[in-house]
Amino acid sequence: xxxxxxxxxxxxxxxxxxxxxxxxxxxxxxxxxxxxxxxxxxxxxxxxxxxxxxxxxxxxxxxxxxxxxxxxxxxxxxxxxxxxxxxxxxxxxxxxxxxxxxxxxxxxxxxxxxxxxxxxxxxxxxxxxxxxxxxxxxxxxxxxxxxxxxxxxxxxxxxxxxxxxxxxxxxxxxxxxxxxxxxxxxxxxxxxxxxxxxxxxxxxxxxx
Ligand SMILES: Cc1cc2nc3c(=O)[nH]c(=O)nc-3n(C[C@H](O)[C@H](O)[C@H](O)COP(=O)(O)O)c2cc1C
Numbered sequence: 357x358x359x360x361x362x363x364x365x366x367x368x369x370x371x372x373x374x375x376x377x378x379x380x381x382x383x384x385x386x387x388x389x390x391x392x393x394x395x396x397x398x399x400x401x402x403x404x405x406x407x408x409x410x411x412x413x414x415x416x417x418x419x420x421x422x423x424x425x426x427x428x429x430x431x432x433x434x435x436x437x438x439x440x441x442x443x444x445x446x447x448x449x450x451x452x453x454x455x456x457x458x459x460x461x462x463x464x465x466x467x468x469x470x471x472x473x474x475x476x477x478x479x480x481x482x483x484x485x486x487x488x489x490x491x492x493x494x495x496x497x498x499x500x501x502x503x504x505x506x507x508x509x510x511x512x513x514x515x516x517x518x519x520x521x522x523x524x525x526x527x528x529x530x531x532x533x534x535x536x537x538x539x540x541x542x543x544x545x546x547x548x549x550x551x552x553x554x555x556x557x558x559x560x561x562x563x564x
Contacts, residue, residue, distance in 0.1 A: 371541035373461035376548070379559055383534035383550040384426055387464060390536065394457040407433060408452040409444040417444065423453075424481060424526065429552070431466055431529040432473070434481045438523045439498040445470050451529055461539030466531050473526035482524040493521040535562070 374393075380386055394402035401422075408418040417440060424432040431453060436442055445451065453466040472478075482490060492498075494515045495508075502508060531552065538546040547562035 369461050369539040369541055369543075371461065373539055373541060376536075376538040376546035379536070379548045382429075382557055383531065383536070384429060386536055386548075387426060387534070390457070390460075390462055390464065393460060394462070397457070397459045399457045399459050402455075402457060404455075405433070406454040406456075407441060408454070409441050410448050410450075411444055412447050417441070423455075429531050431468075431531060432481075432526060433529070434478070434524065434526045436493060436496065436498040436521070436523045437472075437525045438496055441499075442523070442525065445527065453529065461541075463535075463537040463539070465533075465535040465537070466529065467533045468529045468531040470527050470529045473528055478524055478526040479520045481526045482520050487517065490521070491515045491517065493524050494519055496521060496523050540564075 380389075391402060403423045404420050405423050406418050407421045408416050410416050419441065421433045421435060424434055426432070433453075437446065449470045450468070451470050453464075455464040456462075473481075482493065485493070491512055495511050497511070533549065533551050535547060535549045540546065543564065545564035547564060549560050549562050550557045551560065552558075
């Protein structure tokens with residue numbers, strides 16, 4: 357069986373899909389409304405996003421994370437500063453976030469500068485995680501090469517369950533661009549892009 361044969365005939369954006377209703381003055385407001393719609397539509401893990409970063413040569417890499425909060429145009433996510441993404445963000449503190457909610461045919465794209473939250477907020481995020489997530493983060497080895505799965509179990513057995521992982525970091529992405537994309541089965545997709553300016557958020561429509 358070929359990949360092409362598996363792909364053939366798979367529908368995309370088949371619908372029915374909602375129409376783009378309205379674009380409020382702030383992207384935060386529209387995101388809050390679209391996230392509520394995704395939750396109500398039963399989208400699985402609607403808080404999952406793809407985080408894209410670049411290495412020093414400008415080569416991108418991307419992975420899925422969980423959105424922790426959105427406050428006044430600042431998007432929060434958390435990870436290990438020692439991971440590949442952590443190193444890439446330390447070197448190039450800019451990133452893109454992408455959400456996709458298939459049941460609604462909606463995509464949200466965010467770009468901006470990334471900074472590190474204070475240690476207290478990172479620790480609070482860490483302590484709110486599940487025991488197993490905390491234990492894994494305490495290993496401080498995310499994205500290192502693992503030669504044997506047994507090494508992971510041995511390291512987990514040694515973890516001090518009450519500690520806070522020093523490398524666990526809450527990141528803040530200050531958006532300068534947010535695009536809301538509403539898919540249309542007839543391919544007349546609606547794209548509304550918010551761009552931050554000194555005067556506030558400007559809104560433009562983009563060709564699909
Ligand atoms: C649904 C989902 C949620 C995830 N959430 C996080 C997260 O919040 N933080 C994190 O560091 N990794 C999370 N991961 C794991 C990352 O995708 C990734 O494997 C890991 O962070 C290492 O990435 P890196 O090597 O590019 O740094 C999640 C994976 C999935 C599929």
